[in-house]
Amino acid sequence: xxxxxxxxxxxxxxxxxxxxxxxxxxxxxxxxxxxxxxxxxxxxxxxxxxxxxxxxxxxxxxxxxxxxxxxxxxxxxxxxxxxxxxxxxxxxxxxxxxxxxxxxxxxxxxxxxxxxxxxxxxxxxxxxxxxxxxxxxxxxxxxxxxxxxxxxxxxxxxxxxxxxxxxxxxxxxxxxxxxxxxxxxxxxxxxxxxxxxxxxxxxxxxxxxxxxxxxxxxxxxxxxxxxxxxxxxxxxxxxxxxxxxxxxxxxxxxxxxx
Ligand code: CO8
Numbered sequence: 001x002x003x004x005x006x007x008x009x010x011x012x013x014x015x016x017x018x019x020x021x022x023x024x025x026x027x028x029x030x031x032x033x034x035x036x037x038x039x040x041x042x043x044x045x046x047x048x049x050x051x052x053x054x055x056x057x058x059x060x061x062x063x064x065x066x067x068x069x070x071x072x073x074x075x076x077x078x079x080x081x082x083x084x085x086x087x088x089x090x091x092x093x094x095x096x097x098x099x100x101x102x103x104x105x106x107x108x109x110x111x112x113x114x115x116x117x118x119x120x121x122x123x124x125x126x127x128x129x130x131x132x133x134x135x136x137x138x139x140x141x142x143x144x145x146x147x148x149x150x151x152x153x154x155x156x157x158x159x160x161x162x163x164x165x166x167x168x169x170x171x172x173x174x175x176x177x178x179x180x181x182x183x184x185x186x187x188x189x190x191x192x193x194x195x196x197x198x199x200x201x202x203x204x205x206x207x208x209x210x211x212x213x214x215x216x217x218x219x220x221x222x223x224x225x226x227x228x229x230x231x232x233x234x235x236x237x238x239x240x241x242x243x244x245x246x247x248x249x250x251x252x253x254x255x256x257x258x
Contacts, residue, residue: 004033006040011048011198012191013041018055023062026109028083030065035087038094045257048198048205050094051190052117053101054110057183060102060126061110066135081140084109088116088141092213095206097197101190102126103183107165112143115150118209121193122168122177123186129165149216151176201239202257 005016015037017024024030041047054060064084072080091098091113100106100117106128114120114128122128130147132139139147139160148156151174159166171177181189197205207230215223234240239255246253 001033001036003030004037006037008047009191010195011046012051012194013044013047013049014051014053014187014191015041016053016055017061020056020058022065023059023105024054024056024110025062025065026084026113027065027068028080031084031087035090038087038090042090042094045202047096048200048202049096049194050098051101051187051194052091052098052113053103053187053190057104059104059110060100060106061113062105063108063110063131064141069135069137077140084112084141088113091116092118092146095209096202097194097205097209099190099194099197101186102128102168102177103186105165108132108139109141109143112139112141112146115143115146116141119178119193120171120176121179121181121186121190122171123183124168124180125183126168126171126177126180127165128159128168128171128176129163130160131163131165133161134163147176199255201237201243201253201255203237203239204234204243207234 003017003019005018007014017030019025019030041050098117099119099121100114102114102120102122104126106114106126108131111128111130130139130143138144147159155174168177168180172180211227211230214226238258242255243253
């Protein structure tokens with residue numbers, strides 16, 4: 001792949017978008033490769049968590065490629081938006097936790113990409129924003145849907161309608177970033193978080209994600225029933241037996257993902 005790379009460190013995979021000349025802006029090739037990268041890892045049982053980041057010191061992703069957007073007609077606008085939405089949805093529904101390591105600008109489609117991840121760690125120099133309305137468009141990769149769920153309606157509307165950038169510190173205050181760390185510690189801190197997550201029972205991680213996201217689209221009663229079913233299902237796993245036995249024996253659990 002030309003713009004997207006995958007590296008591994010134990011049970012953590014890191015996917016890096018590298019199109020630094022354009023601040024990692026998302027053109028159709030980048031989006032396509034991003035989809036391929038997550039597809040490659042999806043069925044890999046040895047992966048317990050994924051980090052998604054942007055190469056270079058300046059940007060996570062500075063948005064969709066404005067040069068490409070400028071040539072859109074109504075039909076290609078819909079197809080470009082859907083292509084991104086599908087890939088971003090494959091990240092949101094990825095069966096292991098995905099953490100965005102945001103080391104600079106996360107603007108427009110880049111902010112939307114971070115929103116599609118399950119968690120976000122930001123460096124102190126990171127900037128988040130949805131500048132689309134200043135370009136005569138709206139967020140088109142799920143940002144109008146996901147941002148309000150994460151930061152609440154009022155704050156989501158403020159960001160969407162002003163188009164203004166916010167600092168990493170402000171992003172943490174409103175729950176958009178889960179943590180803020182110095183730039184030089186970004187990858188180390190995120191890897192530590194990902195490794196901690198990946199040391200937990202893999203099936204429990206997947207079902208926790210499924211239950212939380214399913215609840216966003218269902219009634220309370222339905223969601224509670226779904227949660228109970230998944231809870232019951234976990235009683236059939238050897239990882240549940242191992243987790244509890246390890247606690248009783250005061251030792252570290254050795255999970256197998258079964
Ligand atoms: N698209 C294309 N090129 C970009 C983008 C982008 N989003 N962002 C930066 N670049 C390019 C610049 O044009 C420049 O290229 P060149 O050197 O060839 O001129 C290079 O990256 C470096 O950028 P700058 O020189 O501008 O760097 P600065 O440090 O001066 O500024 C900024 C950094 C503030 C991030 C500035 O580059 C900027 O404002 N970028 C655009 C940010 C933006 O508006 N993003 C939102 C784009 S719209 C969007 O994401 C819509 C998503 C939904 C789409 C749905 C599908 C239809």
